[in-house]
Amino acid sequence: MNTESVESRLEPGGESLLALQRATHATLHVLTTELAALKLTPSEINALANLADGRPRTVSELGAAIGSKPTTTTGVLDRLEKRGHLTRALKPGDRRSVRIELTEQGRAAAATVREAFAELEARALAAVRPEDVAGYRAVLAALGEAAR
Amino acid sequence: MNTESVESRLEPGGESLLALQRATHATLHVLTTELAALKLTPSEINALANLADGRPRTVSELGAAIGSKPTTTTGVLDRLEKRGHLTRALKPGDRRSVRIELTEQGRAAAATVREAFAELEARALAAVRPEDVAGYRAVLAALGEAAR
DNA sequence: TATTGTTATACTCTATAACTATA
DNA sequence: TATAGTTATAGAGTATAACAATA
Numbered sequence: 539m540n541t542e543s544v545e546s547r548l549e550p551g552g553e554s555l556l557a558l559q560r561a562t563h564a565t566l567h568v569l570t571t572e573l574a575a576l577k578l579t580p581s582e583i584n585a586l587a588n589l590a591d592g593r594p595r596t597v598s599e600l601g602a603a604i605g606s607k608p609t610t611t612t613g614v615l616d617r618l619e620k621r622g623h624l625t626r627a628l629k630p631g632d633r634r635s636v637r638i639e640l641t642e643q644g645r646a647a648a649a650t651v652r653e654a655f656a657e658l659e660a661r662a663l664a665a666v667r668p669e670d671v672a673g674y675r676a677v678l679a680a681l682g683e684a685a686r
Numbered sequence: 687m688n689t690e691s692v693e694s695r696l697e698p699g700g701e702s703l704l705a706l707q708r709a710t711h712a713t714l715h716v717l718t719t720e721l722a723a724l725k726l727t728p729s730e731i732n733a734l735a736n737l738a739d740g741r742p743r744t745v746s747e748l749g750a751a752i753g754s755k756p757t758t759t760t761g762v763l764d765r766l767e768k769r770g771h772l773t774r775a776l777k778p779g780d781r782r783s784v785r786i787e788l789t790e791q792g793r794a795a796a797a798t799v800r801e802a803f804a805e806l807e808a809r810a811l812a813a814v815r816p817e818d819v820a821g822y823r824a825v826l827a828a829l830g831e832a833a834r
Numbered sequence: 835t836a837t838t839g840t841t842a843t844a845c846t847c848t849a850t851a852a853c854t855a856t857a
Numbered sequence: 858t859a860t861a862g863t864t865a866t867a868g869a870g871t872a873t874a875a876c877a878a879t880a
Contacts, residue, residue: 551807555717556732557827560751563752567753579871587704598862603708604708605707605710605711607847609850609862610846610847612863613847634860635861636861659699673817673821673825680810681810683810684716685709729870755872756839759839765869782878
């Protein structure tokens with residue numbers, strides 16, 4: 539079967555990236571709605587989802603994970619800190635860095651966020667084959683590589 | 687080989703969605719930088735990329751494509767119209783709707799945008815197998831379905 | 835009455851540049 | 858000198874609600 543040449547002719551330019559952005563918008567919108575009780579913005583949800591594993595991070599590490607500049611990350615952290623979801627402290631080894639850590643309340647919120655992520659993901663991935671999921675991850679990794 | 691159970695154990699929740707958001711941020715950031723000469727914001731780039739095929743659209747159609755509410759879409763269109771990239775006119779059949787159409791200048795900008803999309807996409811997809819790309823599209827479609 | 839799009843308002847996200855503290 | 862983070866400023870994205878025009 540020669541599906542390769544057919545596919546490459548069908549979509550000459552950029553469709554994969556348009557689809558990527560649509561899926562991101564759609565999923566983040568649904569998650570924001572489902573998590574409305576937590577009163578979190580998309581960026582705050584993204585930050586908590588990344589911090590949910592309990593590992594402390596610096597501001598720049600979190601910024602890289604959520605795709606935000608330091609200036610944006612600071613604003614997100616300001617709100618999450620004010621609401622008691624996390625603490626900021628100087629990092630012992632390098633006192634220029636700030637160590638971000640979830641509070642108990644923050645861990646609870648982050649767990650709820652991760653559950654919503656996992657549920658939406660499970661709902662979607664139940665309909666596709668494992669090989670497709672593997673391909674999906676391979677392409678996302680390649681896009682990340684190409685975008686550097 | 688039983689890779690399925692291994693993978694499902696490795697990533698208990700939400701990693702696919704975190705990766706999705708990271709890839710979107712990274713690629714959109716790179717495109718904005720590559721297209722800096724056009725002085726376009728990410729949303730404007732996204733709008734032009736969607737309009738690039740030359741087909742006229744209504745405001746709500748475009749909003750659905752770029753994942754924006756009508757209020758946001760109006761703002762994006764205001765700027766693109768002011769800069770001569772597109773025109774707005776009442777739609778003949780339904781005079782509540784607004785028909786958006788690229789100007790010649792807008793078509794040129796949109797073509798440049800689509801080229802940048804296609805190049806980044808080609809650069810990334812050259813490294814992965816066609817089956818992976820097919821899986822990627824299947825998962826994006828499934829995520830879009832699940833997020834409704 | 836319902837739908838399309840715009841406007842008003844308020845808040846969040848973003849980039850740039852200037853700044854402080856630390857390395 | 859360089860790096861980590863914050864602040865200031867200005868513009869762009871977002872949601873909600875109210876509104877006019879059309880269906």
